[in-house]
Amino acid sequence: MSVLITGGTGYIGSITCVKLLAAGENIVVVDNLCNSEYSVVDRIKTISGKEFPFYKVDVRDKAELKRIFIKHDIEACIHFAGLKAVSESIGVPLEYYDNNIGGTIKLLEVMKEAYVKKFVFSSSATVYGSNKPPFSEDMPIGMETTNPYGTTKLFIEKILRDLSISDPEWGIALLRYFNPLGADESGLLGDDPNGIPTNLMPYIQRVAVNKLPQLSIFGNDYPTKDGTCIRDYIHVSDLARGHLNAIERIRRTSGIDVWNLGTGIGYSVLDIVNTFIEVNNVDIPYVFAPRRDGDVAVSYCNSSKAERDLHFKTEKTPDDMCRDSFRFIKNLKSGDI
16 A cells, blocks of 8 residues: 655655655655656655655646556555745736646545545645634634635635545545745755745755855844744654654544644744854845735744644754755755755
């Protein structure tokens, strides 16, 4: 039996593959490589010392998905595949609705036909919309989300709830991420998006190795301690471990449930920048730029439900996040990966 990982060569997906393989799971990986590279497959194999099948397939391609389900004995799916840049989604909302919502529907249709009904969904804290932090899973959602990316996550959660009501045999975990940072401890896997980064750490990394001249911090007039946004930053290895716990949970249960994956602690953008400078002994020049559309001032979670139900608690600190991120980008620049 295997776990299908969609978007498995992406930042979070690839490191989750490593955690699953280390735990003795068999995996099948699907990715269209729109924001990653095939070399990630080889790096996962190098870290894990294990082989697994990989398919360059878009999840909107039902025919190809069906072939994969016929060929492999799949018991569950972790669904990472999706566009994820908040600011980009505002400019190209139709692409986000087509890719994220359309792709998920196609995947669920194929799973239903194959009688595979265990599903872990990569959701987001953006579904909390205009709620006030700390965000807890029992808060009402469906209020105004601040960007199309968040709206796609909200709609998919609603689709999955309706699916669960229609067929109680489904076991579905909705994992609402906060802000992943860091890299795999090996230094071989991390966040290296195509084009100019829209997330904080890849931007810092490229400044640190002189690929970009300076960091732009979007907004210094938010109602926070230093005027910059506050986020709940979670190490990507902790986040990946949460998916393994979720798979173990839904194997034993049916129905649908939701969990926050975060630390429960808010750090400002400047906190992270200054931590990166300190732990890595590098200079990160930065300038303040206007606020970006779709950004909220403060976002952090109540993480107690995941600790209770999934036995999940974060282990790594912002120091670890910054240290591991720098190790990864140095390896990438030197050509070691």
